[in-house]
Amino acid sequence: MQFPSLQLAGSEFWIAALLALGVAAGILALVHFANNQVKRAVIVGCAFLAGLFYFLEFFIPPDLKSEEVIVLRWNLTQTGSIIGNAAQVIAGFTFLLGIYNLVHIHGNIIRRLRGGWINSVAFFAAFLAMVVFAFWRDWQNWFDPLYPNYITPGKPEFIDPKGATFASQVADKLWAPLWVNDIVKDHKPRQDVYTLLFEGVYRNMDATMFSILAFYIVSAAYRAFRIRTREAAVLMITAVIVMLGQVPLGQFLTNWIPADGFFHGLRLEEINQFVLGQINSPVQRAIGFGIGLGGLAMALRIWLSLERGSYFEEGS
Amino acid sequence: MQSRTGARWEEFLGRLDRRLVSLGLVLFTLPPLVGKWVLPLTASSPSRALQAAVEAIPPEKLVFISSDWDAGTQAESRPQLTAIVRHLLKQKRKFVLFSVNSPTGPQIAQTTVEKAIKEEDLTEEQWKYGRDWANLGYKVANTPWIRTLSRSIQEAMKEDWQNTPISELEILKGVDRWGPDGQVAMLIDVTGSATIEYWYAYLTPTKVKLGLACTGVMAPEQYPYLDSGQLSGMLTGMKGAAEYFELIGAPSPELRVTMAGQSFAHLYIVLLILLGNVPIFLGWWQRRQR
Amino acid sequence: MERSSAPQSFLASLPVRELSIAAGLVAAAAIVGLTVGAGYWKTTEYWQTFIFGRVLVFGLTALVLSHILHARRGGPVFVRRIPGLTAVDETVGRATEMGRPITFSLGLGGLDIITLQALAVALHVIRTAIRFGTRVIVTLADSTMYAVADEAVRESYAAAGRPESYNVEDVRFLSDRQFAYASSAMGLILRERVASNYMFGRFFAESLILAEAGNQVGAIQVAGTPIITQIPFFIAACDYTIIGDEYYAATAYLTREPVLSGSLVGQDRSKMFLIAVMGLGVLLATAAMLTGGLPVGEAPSGLGAVLDGFSRLFTEAK
Numbered sequence: 001m002q003f004p005s006l007q008l009a010g011s012e013f014w015i016a017a018l019l020a021l022g023v024a025a026g027i028l029a030l031v032h033f034a035n036n037q038v039k040r041a042v043i044v045g046c047a048f049l050a051g052l053f054y055f056l057e058f059f060i061p062p063d064l065k066s067e068e069v070i071v072l073r074w075n076l077t078q079t080g081s082i083i084g085n086a087a088q089v090i091a092g093f094t095f096l097l098g099i100y101n102l103v104h105i106h107g108n109i110i111r112r113l114r115g116g117w118i119n120s121v122a123f124f125a126a127f128l129a130m131v132v133f134a135f136w137r138d139w140q141n142w143f144d145p146l147y148p149n150y151i152t153p154g155k156p157e158f159i160d161p162k163g164a165t166f167a168s169q170v171a172d173k174l175w176a177p178l179w180v181n182d183i184v185k186d187h188k189p190r191q192d193v194y195t196l197l198f199e200g201v202y203r204n205m206d207a208t209m210f211s212i213l214a215f216y217i218v219s220a221a222y223r224a225f226r227i228r229t230r231e232a233a234v235l236m237i238t239a240v241i242v243m244l245g246q247v248p249l250g251q252f253l254t255n256w257i258p259a260d261g262f263f264h265g266l267r268l269e270e271i272n273q274f275v276l277g278q279i280n281s282p283v284q285r286a287i288g289f290g291i292g293l294g295g296l297a298m299a300l301r302i303w304l305s306l307e308r309g310s311y312f313e314e315g316s
Numbered sequence: 317m318q319s320r321t322g323a324r325w326e327e328f329l330g331r332l333d334r335r336l337v338s339l340g341l342v343l344f345t346l347p348p349l350v351g352k353w354v355l356p357l358t359a360s361s362p363s364r365a366l367q368a369a370v371e372a373i374p375p376e377k378l379v380f381i382s383s384d385w386d387a388g389t390q391a392e393s394r395p396q397l398t399a400i401v402r403h404l405l406k407q408k409r410k411f412v413l414f415s416v417n418s419p420t421g422p423q424i425a426q427t428t429v430e431k432a433i434k435e436e437d438l439t440e441e442q443w444k445y446g447r448d449w450a451n452l453g454y455k456v457a458n459t460p461w462i463r464t465l466s467r468s469i470q471e472a473m474k475e476d477w478q479n480t481p482i483s484e485l486e487i488l489k490g491v492d493r494w495g496p497d498g499q500v501a502m503l504i505d506v507t508g509s510a511t512i513e514y515w516y517a518y519l520t521p522t523k524v525k526l527g528l529a530c531t532g533v534m535a536p537e538q539y540p541y542l543d544s545g546q547l548s549g550m551l552t553g554m555k556g557a558a559e560y561f562e563l564i565g566a567p568s569p570e571l572r573v574t575m576a577g578q579s580f581a582h583l584y585i586v587l588l589i590l591l592g593n594v595p596i597f598l599g600w601w602q603r604r605q606r
Numbered sequence: 607m608e609r610s611s612a613p614q615s616f617l618a619s620l621p622v623r624e625l626s627i628a629a630g631l632v633a634a635a636a637i638v639g640l641t642v643g644a645g646y647w648k649t650t651e652y653w654q655t656f657i658f659g660r661v662l663v664f665g666l667t668a669l670v671l672s673h674i675l676h677a678r679r680g681g682p683v684f685v686r687r688i689p690g691l692t693a694v695d696e697t698v699g700r701a702t703e704m705g706r707p708i709t710f711s712l713g714l715g716g717l718d719i720i721t722l723q724a725l726a727v728a729l730h731v732i733r734t735a736i737r738f739g740t741r742v743i744v745t746l747a748d749s750t751m752y753a754v755a756d757e758a759v760r761e762s763y764a765a766a767g768r769p770e771s772y773n774v775e776d777v778r779f780l781s782d783r784q785f786a787y788a789s790s791a792m793g794l795i796l797r798e799r800v801a802s803n804y805m806f807g808r809f810f811a812e813s814l815i816l817a818e819a820g821n822q823v824g825a826i827q828v829a830g831t832p833i834i835t836q837i838p839f840f841i842a843a844c845d846y847t848i849i850g851d852e853y854y855a856a857t858a859y860l861t862r863e864p865v866l867s868g869s870l871v872g873q874d875r876s877k878m879f880l881i882a883v884m885g886l887g888v889l890l891a892t893a894a895m896l897t898g899g900l901p902v903g904e905a906p907s908g909l910g911a912v913l914d915g916f917s918r919l920f921t922e923a924k
Contacts, residue, residue: 059663210785213815218584225589225592225593227593236593243585248576251358272360276539277539284539286850287837289877291853293666294873295832296666296670302722
């Protein structure tokens with residue numbers, strides 16, 4: 001079953017899209033009005049089929065030439081990528097759901113003037129600023145994909161390379177000023193509001209949150225390593241050795257031991273490497289095996305719908 | 317039973333404002349950074365192993381560098397890539413870059429490499445793009461593509477980052493297979509995420525040597541692969557980069573100072589840990605006295 | 607992790623019937639794969655990785671599957687105590703006493719087994735909390751997962767006979783950007799001064815940010831993640847941390863469903879098999895070394911060649 005590479009254009013495309021929507025709505029309605037037993041059967045069946053598909057795709061040896069998995073002329077790899085695209089579309093819709101959730105919560109806080117409502121105002125301001133300037137910047141390209149994405153200084157500010165098509169006329173009407181969409185060729189970075197918000201604000205706030213970690217590691221470490229028990233003492237001594245062995249200062253402390261002498265193993269960096277290689281590494285491996293097998297078992301349980309009590313069916 | 321002094325200590329530590337603890341970190345780290353202190357640095361065995369692996373590559377063979385980092389981990393990844401590239405330049409080993417993690421990876425790698433070439437006092441003509449090195453750009457690493465790559469480089473890499481067909485790149489003429497029987501002797505992954513897992517899974521069977529330069533947090537997880545020989549060597553975070561610069565005889569003054577700063581940060585944590593344990597030490601000591 | 611309830615020999619405890627059914631199924635799948643696959647098996651590359659890529663993974667799957675099938679008709683299985691999960695009552699009780707909410711962070715993961723397992727634990731905590739009328743705020747960084755979690759939590763309230771108590775604001779999508787999520791979740795923990803804080807799922811650098819926020823407000827903290835690099839941070843900052851395969855044992859432990867516990871038995875038997883393989887490898891390597899069959903940098907001979915062949919069996923699949 002090879003999917004034909006169908007190219008729909010104009011009204012055909014819209015009819016196909018509407019048909020697909022209609023079918024989807026029909027299936028949804030059927031599932032909605034079905035009784036629980038039918039629903040359960042549908043869910044279990046879908047989960048099993050979907051799992052089986054990926055199981056086969058993974059285990060069947062791929063075609064030597066294309067590296068794609070083909071069973072009885074059905075190209076599983078290609079189908080897999082179509083399913084992947086469909087999942088992306090669904091994720092797009094759930095994103096709207098997520099945004100609704102955010103707007104709902106923050107809207108409520110402002111409406112009832114709950115404590116900290118000013119933060120919610122900040123949320124809306126930031127959210128709208130990003131949305132407006134991101135869309136405004138790029139919208140000429142929606143109407144006219146050939147809209148130039150740069151201009152050279154000295155030339156007329158707005159040029160239309162393909163002549164005035166309808167689309168470019170629309171794009172012309174909706175034209176964004178340079179401070180919204182900076183397309184001057186030599187400007188690196190672009191000098192527009194979106195770039196300011198993304199590069200100037202968002203990136204730095206992101207980096208700030210990341211660097212807060214350094215401070216948190218300090219406070220967490222000094223609380224965690226209290227030697228109340230013997231095990232804690234071992235843990236603390238190991239931590240101190242590794243922390244010092246990782247940096248020049250620690251290495252400096254045992255630099256007087258000759259690096260090629262009999263006692264070189266006592267240098268801090270050597271002990272550090274021993275801890276990482278001979279103690280840490282087997283533990284990592286053991287945990288890794290456990291997690292791998294646990295994941296395998298969990299995947300089987302989800303695939304065969306055995307995890308029932310865990311999600312929807314408590315009490316039934 | 318805890319002593320009274322011990323209890324007072326506990327109370328003091330409990331009340332210690334965490335902002336003061338953080339301020340202490342800043343105050344401790346600042347002097348070495350401002351005063352540009354330098355401490356002697358000893359290279360760890362994984363870094364030395366990477367250097368040895370690179371130097372053992374036959375001169376006619378290529379090195380591939382998978383440059384999978386972007387702005388997020390640049391503090392660690394950029395000096396790592398610079399150090400590795402400068403080593404390759406010193407050794408006159410030709411190399412090819414590509415990225416599978418981030419679409420912005422090729423640009424950031426390109427500027428880093430161009431700068432490294434300048435730092436080695438080589439002109440554009442002496443170390444020419446297309447003849448001595450290339451940047452194949454961002455590739456979407458799905459399983460079929462990686463499988464193809466492991467089998468045939470020509471099939472997987474169609475064009476470079478500026479869409480030049482690889483047939484026009486002299487360096488890639490006849491370059492198709494990995495490992496001892498092929499034309500590529502080593503792949504070094506400079507990464508800020510788990511991309512090395514692809515190469516463990518799909519390139520290990522080709523027997524190509526694998527090298528890794530990862531962030532500090534990722535390193536402990538990679539030691540099993542060093543043990544098993546799947547990794548020929550590894551650079552750990554900024555420290556790995558600093559060590560590599562020392563190893564190749566081109567110490568970086570900047571990194572030396574940063575490492576001194578990091579040393580003092582670690583020292584500060586060790587001191588705080590000891591401080592936190594003062595009540596417990598006091599308790600022991602007083603029990604001894606009695 | 608487990609121990610069969612009845613004292614019996616290891617061999618007798620193997621579910622022979624189910625094992626053969628599962629092995630049959632898996633073998634059938636393998637045969638189908640070989641017959642319809644596109645001639646790949648005619649190459650040496652395929653056979654070089656045959657044991658690891660096909661037989662071993664199939665074998666482990668069959669082992670786990672057989673124990674799941676076996677457990678469906680078998681009795682209960684003993685699962686040892688997992689401290690972080692026994693703490694559920696303690697955390698809910700504390701929150702109820704203090705009149706403060708509980709936060710449950712599902713991490714950065716999307717719709718995958720890691721986050722689904724985290725959601726299962728979250729639902730267990732929520733079901734316990736509903737009985738005491740305590741609020742649990744679930745935070746997420748993935749919108750697909752948000753849709754699933756919202757529905758599942760709503761269902762939990764309905765199943766407990768209190769659909770009206772469900773508050774839309776208790777399942778929150780915060781942001782799909784890592785640090786935006788972290789700062790938002792951190793703010794929530796600090797503002798609500800939560801009594802207990804759970805972190806289950808896929809965590810990266812934000813793990814410690816969340817755990818330290820919980821620590822600042824003195825919350826009891828329980829964390830679990832299969833991301834090995836983050837486990838040390840959780841251990842340093844949390845009261846209870848679930849490590850390694852305990853993470854996937856959580857639902858079996860919480861629900862005591864025989865089928866789920868059965869899969870744990872399968873998992874443990876698979877682990878024993880892997881340990882045996884490792885033991886054999888170590889013995890072989892030692893013997894090869896002692897008999898001088900393992901010279902460094904040369905072609906192995908004698909026992910060294912046997913060891914080489916043995917380790918080839920476990921080379922990763924192509």
